Amino acid sequence: MIEIKDLVYEYMTDEQENKVAALDGVSLKIEDGEFVCIVGHNGSGKSTLAKHLNGLLQPTSGDVLIDNMNTKDESKLLDIRQKIGIVFQNPDNQIVTTVVEEDVAFGPENIGIESGEIRRRVDESLKLVGMEKYAKNAPHMLSGGQKQRIAIAGMLAIEPDILVLDEATAMLDPIGRKEVLNIVSELNKKKHMTVIMITQYMEEAVHASRLIVMCKGKVMMDGETREIFKHGAQLRELSLDVPDIVALRDELILNGVKISNNAITETELAEELCR
């Protein structure tokens, strides 16, 4: 479980006067097994929040607790990082070695797992992301989507309970984006892994059961995805758009079509319309 209490973070800048609070009093609770999506436009503090989850950044004030371990407790950092894996935006800058399987093994090697067990975890993780055929390849020969899957496999090999993806799909083409999304959804459903997906694409939020909207370092909206999409006007005020299907749904309702404002996917909307 993740508990964030009154988290404030200010980046150090040269001039003391105009310090910017990248996070301005964030409080959140995320339970085990949730699939949460965090949206917000550029500079709203999403990455800053993600970096607090495993202690890469330390709060200016407030606390971050992962399974009741405080990220301020340096002796617990390694335990926290085994519980929570973060995949970042640029796949190129997360791959450490020159062979795919050795890169996936990097995490388990760091925590001192014995070699046979590492082998098992590497094979399993590569299978989970569907990259077992590329085990011996050089990472720089792979496509962006494939590299990002390797980065996810590298995290899975540590066997964390929570997976955080910080705009991990932002640099991918539509196919790569879909691949990553499918893998993450599967992990949440089949392995009951807690997934926190940070994104700018509202379309991706449809996969999550809970949606958190951030703006200027604050949590503006937090609730069930379906419920939040009922507040299209409020989202637009935060210069965020609802997914096309939701916009279509709202437009239909506005024009007098008698459907409920529940549908958020194509199939759901089609079913509503055929009723």
Next chain:
Amino acid sequence: MFKDITLGQYYPSDSAIHKLDPRTKILTMIFYIVAVFLVNRIYAFIFPAIYVVSVMLIAKIPLRYIKNSIKPIKWIIIFMFILNLFLSTNVENPTVVFEWWILRITHESIYRSIYITLRLITLVAGTSLMTLTTTPISLTDGLERLLAPLKAIKFPVHELAMMMTIALRFIPTLLEEVDKITKAQLARGADFESGSIIKRAKSMIPILIPLFISAFRRADELAMAMESRCYHGGEGRTKMNVLKFHINDLYAILVMIGMCAVIVVIQMLLPIL
């Protein structure tokens, strides 16, 4: 265009030589260098030569790769040959072959020139065997294990190996980036081809600065990603692929020691040439 660049000159194959432990290959290379320096009669260069050719055959590497490995230093070899030809030898009564002004070629200096040339060629050809049959990454691995005892005197063995690994990993990425930046600057009308050397060197600045900025950003992100993956230095670290010595590794070392012994004994018994 940079994607297929190969580092060092690894020649992939699954021969017995390729499968040797990287530590063995580093050790045999050191023995090989010793063996070449033990040679003090020209005829004895036949032993390193036979060794190189037979290793190439067992490793299934085409023999033309010997030529390729010598090519980059051919000017050094030619220079050393000519220089030694004219340098005086410290023999009492040298047999002069040719004399003009202060230049003098003697029997002894010809002998020495050939000797030096052969030594350079066998050294380079033999040491390139290691890079031909071992990937840079497993060489790094081998070096880390071999130097492990130096940790006792606080020598940063793990850190060095990690730096080498990351460098090897990022060379293709950065080369790709150079390619991208060059094209972007060309599209903006940059000219890298014409003008004096100084002007051309200056025109590299618009490539180097973006490259450095991006390299620093990458380094920063990589450090974060590594920390997120529980990296905390070499302490308590394990490896997925544990290096193991096999019987072939023993044979390889024995062959090398044998060659050194043969060179010493034969030259004692046959002090000709």
